[in-house]
Amino acid sequence: MINYSLKPIQNIVYNGKIISSFITGKEQNIDQATVDAFGEEWTKFASFSNSEIQAAGDEYFDIVPPQIFDKERTIALDLGCGTGRWAKYLASKVKFVEAIDPSKAVFSAVDFTTDVQNIRISQASVESIPFPDESFDFVMSLGVLHHVPDTQEALNKLVKKLKIGGYCLIYLYYALDNRPFYYKGLFYISNFFRWWISRLPNSLKKMCCDIIAILGYMPFVVLARFVKKLFPTQKYYEKVPLFYYINKSFHIIRNDALDRFGTPLEQRFTKQEVIKMMENAGLADIVVSPHMPCWHAIGKRKK
Numbered sequence: 001m002i003n004y005s006l007k008p009i010q011n012i013v014y015n016g017k018i019i020s021s022f023i024t025g026k027e028q029n030i031d032q033a034t035v036d037a038f039g040e041e042w043t044k045f046a047s048f049s050n051s052e053i054q055a056a057g058d059e060y061f062d063i064v065p066p067q068i069f070d071k072e073r074t075i076a077l078d079l080g081c082g083t084g085r086w087a088k089y090l091a092s093k094v095k096f097v098e099a100i101d102p103s104k105a106v107f108s109a110v111d112f113t114t115d116v117q118n119i120r121i122s123q124a125s126v127e128s129i130p131f132p133d134e135s136f137d138f139v140m141s142l143g144v145l146h147h148v149p150d151t152q153e154a155l156n157k158l159v160k161k162l163k164i165g166g167y168c169l170i171y172l173y174y175a176l177d178n179r180p181f182y183y184k185g186l187f188y189i190s191n192f193f194r195w196w197i198s199r200l201p202n203s204l205k206k207m208c209c210d211i212i213a214i215l216g217y218m219p220f221v222v223l224a225r226f227v228k229k230l231f232p233t234q235k236y237y238e239k240v241p242l243f244y245y246i247n248k249s250f251h252i253i254r255n256d257a258l259d260r261f262g263t264p265l266e267q268r269f270t271k272q273e274v275i276k277m278m279e280n281a282g283l284a285d286i287v288v289s290p291h292m293p294c295w296h297a298i299g300k301r302k303k
């Protein structure tokens with residue numbers, strides 16, 4: 001646990017725990033409609049099985065050298081923790097995880113991580129990370145920074161919290177720069193739907209996203225599974241859009257459909273743009289995973 005460097009605006013008592021909130025309501029570099037949408041999303045999808053977390057966590061951590069973690073010493077920060085699923089994944093490898101999120105997802109996160117002693121959940125945004133600079137050995141922000149208005153600025157703020165020589169793992173939506181043209185066509189169509197679905201009232205939005213999960217995602221997933229069965233030794237199934245979900249549960253697919261279509265602000269970046277932003281933020285030795293989810297990348301804070 002790290003001492004806060006800011007004074008909490010309020011301490012919320014929830015299920016016998018205290019959640020310190022640093023939300024002033026005057027945050028910059030935040031899209032409040034998007035944060036509110038996530039608050040709703042993580043109330044609906046508040047729980048994941050250990051095997052779901054392990055399998056998906058291993059995909060993000062494929063480029064993280066295991067030797068950088070020390071169970072006795074490593075202090076980590078999870079920015080935009082949502083339900084705290086990756087904080088939970090990380091907790092067994094490190095001494096302590098500070099996990100922050102500006103939305104009401106913090107309540108789901110407290111519930112979901114209640115059996116893990118070395119995680120603390122706080123309510124804060126990237127603008128007001130309530131810890132001193134250079135206090136973490138490892139920081140991560142998975143699927144978050146493309147939902148803030150100024151991604152570079154947010155990444156700069158996150159990296160400042162890293163000790164020199166510490167590691168930063170991020171995942172940003174890719175610009176489909178490594179995919180054939182028909183992926184981009186599907187993306188433009190889906191973006192059109194996202195524009196209006198994300199502005200619907202909550203219950204209608206959730207219903208639309210469930211329909212999209214069934215009628216939009218599942219046909220591709222079933223096709224990818226079929227192609228894989230037909231050609232088990234080839235990777236032809238990777239030509240099918242949404243093949244990423246080939247081994248994912250329907251729970252994850254529904255959650256991701258809501259994540260994708262329910263949020264007003266999302267940005268997308270090419271691999272080169274991700275590398276450039278990480279360099280600009282002061283990271284070196286950058287490794288971008290060639291595997292899904294794209295692009296997830298790790299860098300080390302320069303001296």
Ligand SMILES: C[S@@+](CC[C@H](N)C(=O)[O-])C[C@H]1O[C@@H](n2cnc3c(N)ncnc32)[C@H](O)[C@@H]1O
Pocket residue numbers: 029030031034035038039042079080081082083084085086100101102103105124125126127141142143144147148259
């Ligand atoms: C797609 S969710 C990812 C949650 C979690 N990292 C995961 O993968 O399960 C994005 C999260 O970013 C948070 N977020 C949005 N804007 C933010 C900001 N300005 N500062 C910090 N977190 C933010 C949202 O509240 C939301 O929980």
